[in-house]
Amino acid sequence: xxxxxxxxxxxxxxxxxxxxxxxxxxxxxxxxxxxxxxxxxxxxxxxxxxxxxxxxxxxxxxxxxxxxxxxxxxxxxxxxxxxxxxxxxxxxxxxxxxxxxxxxxxxxxxxxxxxxxxxxxxxxxxxxxxxxxxxxxxxxxxxxxxxxxxxxxxxxxxxxxxxxxxxxxxxxxxxxxxxxxxxxxxxxxxxxxxxxxxxxxxxxxxxxxxxxxxxxxxxxxxxxxxxxxxxxxxxxxxxxxxxxxxxxxxxxxxxxxxxxxxxxxxxxxxxxxxxxxxxxxxxxxxxxxxxxxxxxxxxxxxxxxxxxxxxxxxxxxxxxxxxxxxxxxxxxxxxxxxxxxxxxxxxxxxxxxxxxxxxxxxxxxx
Ligand SMILES: Nc1nc2c(ncn2[C@@H]2O[C@H](COP(=O)(O)OP(=O)(O)OP(=O)(O)O)[C@@H](O)[C@H]2O)c(=O)[nH]1
Numbered sequence: 001x002x003x004x005x006x007x008x009x010x011x012x013x014x015x016x017x018x019x020x021x022x023x024x025x026x027x028x029x030x031x032x033x034x035x036x037x038x039x040x041x042x043x044x045x046x047x048x049x050x051x052x053x054x055x056x057x058x059x060x061x062x063x064x065x066x067x068x069x070x071x072x073x074x075x076x077x078x079x080x081x082x083x084x085x086x087x088x089x090x091x092x093x094x095x096x097x098x099x100x101x102x103x104x105x106x107x108x109x110x111x112x113x114x115x116x117x118x119x120x121x122x123x124x125x126x127x128x129x130x131x132x133x134x135x136x137x138x139x140x141x142x143x144x145x146x147x148x149x150x151x152x153x154x155x156x157x158x159x160x161x162x163x164x165x166x167x168x169x170x171x172x173x174x175x176x177x178x179x180x181x182x183x184x185x186x187x188x189x190x191x192x193x194x195x196x197x198x199x200x201x202x203x204x205x206x207x208x209x210x211x212x213x214x215x216x217x218x219x220x221x222x223x224x225x226x227x228x229x230x231x232x233x234x235x236x237x238x239x240x241x242x243x244x245x246x247x248x249x250x251x252x253x254x255x256x257x258x259x260x261x262x263x264x265x266x267x268x269x270x271x272x273x274x275x276x277x278x279x280x281x282x283x284x285x286x287x288x289x290x291x292x293x294x295x296x297x298x299x300x301x302x303x304x305x306x307x308x309x310x311x312x313x314x315x316x317x318x319x320x321x322x323x324x325x326x327x328x329x330x331x332x333x334x335x336x337x338x339x340x341x342x343x344x345x346x347x348x349x350x351x352x353x354x355x356x357x358x359x360x361x362x363x364x365x366x
Contacts, residue, residue, distance in 0.1 A: 005121045006087050008094045009203050010107050012154045013128030014137070015100030015308035015347055016327025018164040022128055022196035023097050029200040030093075035209055038091040039063045040082055042099050043279075079110045087119045093207050094120060100308065100347070103150045105157045126203060127158035128196060131177045132168040133328040144349060155181055160189040160202050167194045168330075278351040283343045287319055288364045295324075296331050298363060299344075305351060311344025312336055 009026075011019045023039065030037045041063065064082055086094050098104060104125045111122050133140075141147045155161060161181050166174065174192065181190050191198050288295075292315040299309045309326040316322040316335070323336040324344060346356065 005118060006091060006094055007123035007207055008083070008096060008111065008120050009123050010104050010125045011095065011097045011128065012102060012104040012125060012158065013098075013100065013162075013164075014130060014134075014151055014154065016325070017100065017128040017130040018162070018196045019097050019100070019128050021164075022126070022162065022198070023095060025196055025198075026095060026200065026203055029204070035093065035204065035207065036089075036091040038086040038089055038094045040086060040094065040096045041065045042097065042102070043067045079107065080115050083111075083116055083120050092209050093123065093204070095203075101147065101150060103153045105153055108157070123207065124159040124203070125157055126160045126162065127154045128162045128164050129155070129177065129181070130165055130328060131163045131174065131192070132165045132330075134163075134177055135173065135180065141349070147349075152184060155184045155188075158185060158188050160191065161185065162196055162198055162202075163190065163192045164196055165194070166192045278349070278353070279345055279347045280351050280353045280356050281343060281345045282357070282360055283341060284313070284360075284364060287314055288342075290364055292333075294363070298360070299326055299346065300329070300331070302346075302348065302351070306346050306348040308347040309344060311342070312338045312340070313342050313344060 011022060013019050027037060027039070029035075043065065064086060066078055066082060083094065096107065098107065104127070108122050108125070110116075111120065137151050138148060141151075163174070163177050163181065169177070178190060178192075181188070189202065191202060290298075292313075295313060295315065299306060306326070307328075309324070311324050312321045313324050314321050315324075315333070321336050321338055321342060323334045323338070325332045325334075
């Protein structure tokens with residue numbers, strides 16, 4: 001009888017910091033090394049852009065998505081059933097990518113529920129920091145205390161912090177970012193990185209392949225119910241968070257795109273950590289009558305209000321769909337395998353869906 005507890009790695013970090021970039025790296029490493037990974041992705045909005053991206057770049061992985069809410073608040077009740085489903089597949093490890101506005105500590109807490117104890121266990125929390133913007137968050141979000149608190153907790157409760165986007169900062173900023181992290185979390189592993197290129201052991205140290213676990217089980221005649229977990233070489237912080245087994249409850253499968261041609265906005269949650277953060281999704285016509293530059297202006301024209309945007313838009317050669325990403329103030333376009341209908345999602349503070357929809361209609365009226 002297989003009894004080992006499945007380790008769970010939680011990836012946290014603010015919107016656009018590089019969590020999906022890290023996830024893709026970890027999945028690649030896992031594939032190459034025969035580790036079976038199940039993934040749980042969470043988006044505050046209805047549309048699961050990252051899920052599409054991860055599904056299209058990985059094979060043999062089990063991916064679940066919970067959309068339209070944050071796992072640490074409105075969707076917390078779905079965590080256990082979802083974890084349970086993933087655990088049934090007997091992966092070697094489960095990786096949860098949180099929304100950018102989630103407090104990872106709430107996830108750790110959810111793993112103390114009786115329903116999940118003995119099935120999964122928190123392995124470590126890794127927080128990805130956008131080193132280019134992290135020092136500005138206090139001033140940008142000064143009006144949203146809850147959001148600032150969440151961003152601090154993302155650093156404080158992490159076992160490892162990746163100071164990502166090192167290519168975009170000066171040495172001076174690098175030192176300041178490191179100081180800021182050290183003040184909040186002196187004991188964590190702190191790793192500067194470009195595109196989350198970190199040693200895979202930062203996440204996977206101590207995780208044993210199922211086949212190896214089974215071998216150990218049959219040789220020793222005792223269950224490997226406590227997974228063997230050699231200490232991580234980089235210093236990890238585990239004090240102050242639950243050490244027991246974790247679990248998640250029921251999720252909703254990734255939503256197929258709806259037929260609505262315009263927008264949807266997530267409900268604010270008065271008790272949740274994302275407070276005033278809203279999402280708006282727009283499904284344009286196949287070839288919207290505007291240039292790529294006008295599209296970028298439309299998104300970036302909202303200043304700091306739009307914190308993150310992403311989607312697939314037909315601005316490639318011959319109208320080919322391209323992956324569009326805005327993180328902080330930076331826009332990035334890359335080739336995409338996606339073949340569905342174009343769409344884009346905006347995430348920001350107090351975004352007004354009706355107004356954005358109206359502006360979009362006006363802009364694209366032929
Ligand atoms: N220049 C630079 N860009 C990066 C780096 N890491 C990630 N990016 C870009 O930053 C954007 C956001 O990266 P993601 O990995 O999607 O970030 P995320 O945290 O998953 O974003 P959300 O889940 O939407 O909050 C993308 O355009 C990435 O290509 C980096 O080290 N340097």
